[in-house]
Amino acid sequence: MRARLPLVIVALASLGATFVLLPVVALFVRAPWNRLAGALSGVGASTALRLSIEVSLAATAISVAVGVPLAWVLARGEFPGRSLLRAAVVLPIVLPPVVGGVGLLVALGRSGVVGRWLHDALGIQLTFTTAGAVVATTFVSMPLVVLATEAGLRGLDLRYERAAAAMGGSAWYVFRRVTLPMVAPQLAAGAVLTWARALGEFGATITFAGNLAGRTQTMPLAVFEARQIDPGGAIVLSLILVVVSVSVLVALGGRLTGLR
Amino acid sequence: MRKTIAIATLLVAAGCSGTSSSGSAASSALTVFAASSLTAAFERIGSDFAAANPGITVTFNFGSSTDLASQIQSEGTADVFASASGTAMDAVASDPGVADRTDFATNRLVIVTPPDDPAGISSIADLAKPGVQLVLAAKGVPVGDYARQALTSAGLLSAAMQNVVSNEDDDASVVAKITSGEADAGIVYASDVATAGNTVRSVTIPTAVNVVASYPIAVVAGSPQTEAAMSFLNEVIGVTGQATLKDSGFGPAA
Incomplete structure (x- = not known):
């Protein structure tokens, strides 16, 4: 027997759905369909899209590689300042990305606190490079996989890990063969959210890495620049981003977002 | 059912009245869209103008001239437009139209x-x-x-x-x-x-290859307060306005 939803809730939900969908629908309505091909080539869509995919995947890989261990430390570690560390890790979600970009600039820029040393001693410059775009994107999107994985770790039944350890498994073995498989769904959901956030990253990237086609100009930056020259092209680029994001999110569906 | 519709109507009504009341409140406030390169100069001109005209408050929206032009075309909320390029002003002049267009400064x-x-x-x-x-x-x-x-x-x-x-x-x-x-x-x-x-x-950059940008200013068509807009425009092209622009690195209109 299915309960009928109260009409008030349905009405408010419709309002919410309309609000979210309206801009996307408007993009489709206003897209210059009659000169789609021209608009596509004019704004360098394929270069920007390829760069966006590369940067977002690299940022996701780095986020998982260091974010999952970080989540483990936050979930299992017993040390003073742990809640402070968690707040710091979550900070990039709350901060305006441009603030993150400025922070990265004074930290890792050519004349930044650490960046000065990187530049003078090792000849490494991150600003205006694809690596810099990955750094900025990782900074903004990593907290999502950390939070999701930490929540997963906290929900685990510790007896499995204790049993594995009692049977002689080393800490590393238990983490790899017991803990990690058990948090895989949350980790995967977090990784998808991280990737989605990385694909949309704009503020930190343009502030820290600049905006150059083929090097640091990801899709959001290309949309931003196209507005100046070709508003129709900006709409086409936006639509591509919408289509790519929706396709991936729908394809992964409930399986990876943890909502079955 | 009836209750739902009532709530939805209320929400819509609240949204509408919010917009219209802010629209009518703007009658004593002047909105000036200006190129971001004018920020420092116009903020000073704005406070001089406000001191001389206590009845009028001036709100600035600074940004790229191209962006501002398309905002004016889609939203039409500007009373005065000061552009860093003739092209952006031309766009506004063709839609929704401008009055009293004049060049007021140059920039190298x-x-x-x-x-x-x-x-x-x-x-x-x-x-x-x-x-x-x-x-x-x-x-x-x-x-x-x-x-x-x-x-x-x-x-x-x-x-x-x-x-x-x-x-x-x-x-x-x-x-x-x-x-x-x-x-x-x-x-x-x-x-x-x-x-x-x-x-x-x-x-x-040597004069031979340098580009001298002319800055046009104009009253935007459809402004509900043409008179106040005109007096701001006069402040900009007047003696004090021009002196402020000179201090800010601008040259006189060509």
Whole structure:
């Protein structure tokens, strides 16, 4: 027997759905369909899209590689300042990305606190490079996989890990063969959210890495620049981003977002 | 069911009345859309104007002239438009239309470098030296187009474009990349250098290849307060306005 939803809730939900969908629908309505091909080539869509995919995947890989261990430390570690560390890790979600970009600039820029040393001693410059775009994107999107994985770790039944350890498994073995498989769904959901956030990253990237086609100009930056020259092209680029994001999110569906 | 509709109607009504009341409240407030290069000068002119006209409050919206022009076309909320380019003003003049259009200032291009000049820039030709990290405003942004024009006149465009590491949204963003020491050189307006002070070093671009940008100002058609808009425009082209613009690095109208 299915309960009928109260009409008030349905009405408010419709309002919410309309609000979210309206801009996307408007993009489709206003897209210059009659000169789609021209608009596509004019704004360098394929270069920007390829760069966006590369940067977002690299940022996701780095986020998982260091974010999952970080989540483990936050979930299992017993040390003073742990809640402070968690707040710091979550900070990039709350901060305006441009603030993150400025922070990265004074930290890792050519004349930044650490960046000065990187530049003078090792000849490494991150600003205006694809690596810099990955750094900025990782900074903004990593907290999502950390939070999701930490929540997963906290929900685990510790007896499995204790049993594995009692049977002689080393800490590393238990983490790899017991803990990690058990948090895989949350980790995967977090990784998808991280990737989605990385694909949309704009503020930190343009502030820290600049905006150059083929090097640091990801899709959001290309949309931003196209507005100046070709508003129709900006709409086409936006639509591509919408289509790519929706396709991936729908394809992964409930399986990876943890909502079955 | 009836209750639901009542709530929905209430919500819609609340939304509508919110917009209309803010629209009518704007009758005593003047909205001026101005190119971001005018920020420092217009804020001073605005406070001088407010002091002389206690009945009128002036609100500024600074941004790239191209962006402002498209905002005016889609939203139509500006009473006065001061543009860094004739092109952006032309767009507004054709839709929704302008009145009393006049050029009120000029701006030259200059090269800016960090104070310690890491790449050794002493002329526009140095911008084409291999390895110089050059930052320009993007194509379509007036100062970005003017910079490309100057580089073309100097016969340096293709070599200099090899050195471009970032296309920024406006002149202020170009200056930011220079003051932070990330890039070696940028091309901005003389007025930007007046604002940035000693956080940047400037190198002049010879008159022969320099681009002199003319700044037009006009009352936007459909402004509900043409009179107040006109008196602001007069403040800008008047003696005090022109003196403020001169202090901010602008030249007189050509």
